[in-house]
Amino acid sequence: MATVITRVKQKQITQLIDKGKRLDGRGLTDYREIKIEQGIIEKAEGSAKVLLGKTEVVVGVKIEAGEPFSDTPNEGVLTVNAELVPLASPGFEPGPPDENSIELARIVDRGIRESKALDTEKLCLEPGKKVFVVFVDVYVLNHDGNLIDASALAAMAALLNTKMGKYEYKDGEVKMKPGYEPLPIKKHPITVTCVKIGDKLVVDPWLEEEQVMDARISMAIDDDDNICAIQKGGSGYFEPKQVFEAAKLAKEKSREMRKKLNW
Amino acid sequence: MNDKPEKLIDKKGLRLDGRKPDELRPVKLQVGVLSNADGSAYIEHGKNKILAGVYGPREVHPKHLALPDRTVVKCRYHMAPFSVQERKSPAPSRREIELSKVIRESLEPAIFMEYYPRTMIDIFVEVLQADGGTRCAAITAAALALADSGIPMRDLVVACAAGKVDDTIVLDLMDTEDKVGSADVPVALMPNLNAVTLLQMDGTLSTDEFESAVNLALEGCKQIYALQKEALRTKYVSIKEENKEEAEE
Numbered sequence: 001m002a003t004v005i006t007r008v009k010q011k012q013i014t015q016l017i018d019k020g021k022r023l024d025g026r027g028l029t030d031y032r033e034i035k036i037e038q039g040i041i042e043k044a045e046g047s048a049k050v051l052l053g054k055t056e057v058v059v060g061v062k063i064e065a066g067e068p069f070s071d072t073p074n075e076g077v078l079t080v081n082a083e084l085v086p087l088a089s090p091g092f093e094p095g096p097p098d099e100n101s102i103e104l105a106r107i108v109d110r111g112i113r114e115s116k117a118l119d120t121e122k123l124c125l126e127p128g129k130k131v132f133v134v135f136v137d138v139y140v141l142n143h144d145g146n147l148i149d150a151s152a153l154a155a156m157a158a159l160l161n162t163k164m165g166k167y168e169y170k171d172g173e174v175k176m177k178p179g180y181e182p183l184p185i186k187k188h189p190i191t192v193t194c195v196k197i198g199d200k201l202v203v204d205p206w207l208e209e210e211q212v213m214d215a216r217i218s219m220a221i222d223d224d225d226n227i228c229a230i231q232k233g234g235s236g237y238f239e240p241k242q243v244f245e246a247a248k249l250a251k252e253k254s255r256e257m258r259k260k261l262n263w
Numbered sequence: 264m265n266d267k268p269e270k271l272i273d274k275k276g277l278r279l280d281g282r283k284p285d286e287l288r289p290v291k292l293q294v295g296v297l298s299n300a301d302g303s304a305y306i307e308h309g310k311n312k313i314l315a316g317v318y319g320p321r322e323v324h325p326k327h328l329a330l331p332d333r334t335v336v337k338c339r340y341h342m343a344p345f346s347v348q349e350r351k352s353p354a355p356s357r358r359e360i361e362l363s364k365v366i367r368e369s370l371e372p373a374i375f376m377e378y379y380p381r382t383m384i385d386i387f388v389e390v391l392q393a394d395g396g397t398r399c400a401a402i403t404a405a406a407l408a409l410a411d412s413g414i415p416m417r418d419l420v421v422a423c424a425a426g427k428v429d430d431t432i433v434l435d436l437m438d439t440e441d442k443v444g445s446a447d448v449p450v451a452l453m454p455n456l457n458a459v460t461l462l463q464m465d466g467t468l469s470t471d472e473f474e475s476a477v478n479l480a481l482e483g484c485k486q487i488y489a490l491q492k493e494a495l496r497t498k499y500v501s502i503k504e505e506n507k508e509e510a511e512e
Contacts, residue, residue, distance in 0.1 A: 105357075106361050114466055114467065215368075219464075227468050227469075229465050232459070236372055237458035239459065247474075
């Protein structure tokens with residue numbers, strides 16, 4: 001993600017953070033304003049748009065009948081894909097998904113999968129033969145930092161918004177019936193990302209903070225305060241005690257957000 | 264292929280392969296195994312068999328990727344089609360692309376990247392046989408290959424996983440434990456700097472369980488670190504002896 005930031009600004013951001021302040025006036029552990037809009041794409045079974053400050057992500061959910069994986073014959077399939085569309089940042093280029101978009105998709109996927117947010121066993125039509133495949137497509141529309149938290153939030157909001165058509169399954173054929181029902185959702189994971197700048201941990205980095213960070217760590221926290229997925233990124237390191245501090249921060253922040261969202 | 268064992272830990276507290284919860288699998292390391300690479304290493308970690316080769320610093324390809332103030336590190340983690348039970352397509356999967364990225368990011372903090380502007384360092388990792396914990400074994404081997412190539416480093420990087428199976432926190436999960444167990448936490452460490460350079464997790468752990476898993480993994484890293492240093496020493500002692508013999512002749 002090749003966008004440039006001047007040395008002067010790098011220094012300014014780092015020095016401010018060292019004093020516990022941020023360029024945009026937030027405290028080190030404050031999130032930017034979060035806005036969630038659900039059901040914005042009528043053609044998709046479920047959709048949501050998340051605005052995290054100026055970062056903007058849309059997620060659409062599509063459901064189709066398909067084949068299960070051989071190691072989980074009686075479970076539906078969850079597929080997460082992420083597109084860093086070129087209009088979202090001067091650093092994004094068209095073409096097949098690069099390592100950044102693949103990593104983003106896999107972090108979102110892991111949060112949902114490992115927390116068992118989606119009850120995939122209820123999406124089985126005929127064990128080993130036919131199940132429902134839930135496609136979660138993350139579309140980044142404007143990149144102003146912390147795509148991970150925004151995407152994870154949007155993906156969960158879209159899944160909660162998803163309506164499956166009622167159906168009848170007979171002789172290997174799925175017949176749609178009138179009426180809708182929600183997806184079987186069991187958990188509501190929330191992903192919290194911290195970055196290390198100097199020796200401080202900063203929650204919800206915006207773009208310029210991501211450009212000066214040493215490393216980042218994202219943790220997905222489920223409804224019972226358990227950690228269900230972690231990803232460290234960036235070419236820096238954390239001390240073990242900073243890792244544990246990040247876990248504590250993630251727990252606190254996810255609780256706050258859960259309360260606000262009523263998840 | 265669906266014979267999931269009922270229990271991963273028996274009544275005596277031993278695991279499927281007879282290990283104690285805090286016991287590593289046997290680790291064998293060898294440095295300088297490829298004649299063409301600038302640095303190379305081979306690791307056998309349990310049944311994992313992994314080769315790592317380093318080329319560079321060398322000319323950047325494609326040229327526009329060159330950086331004016333530091334080297335570009337590239338990493339390719341790749342699994343051989345025959346390395347797993349069901350043949351894996353040789354085309355890089357999304358998993359391999361993600362692992363290539365996290366392995367690179369776990370090694371970069373160790374390299375003095377600013378010493379080699381406008382160049383590129385290529386790290387190639389080939390998994391010949393996989394049995395759980397390949398990313399960790401790959402990092403351990405790749406760090407040795409980097410050291411073997413003579414690139415200045417702040418420390419070696421060593422990696423090991425811990426996790427939870429049957430409600431017990433265990434060290435160094437093998438394939439079945441990884442698949443059936445409830446959590447897997449791979450950790451990479453630069454022991455002298457006490458710096459964690461890779462941390463991932465999937466599964467479900469409470470914060471307390473997470474802390475003990477990370478601490479256990481760090482202990483495992485330190486054990487493998489001793490083997491890493493030994494492997495490097497072995498190579499250079501053997502070179503010294505060769506030279507001595509030549510001088511005597």
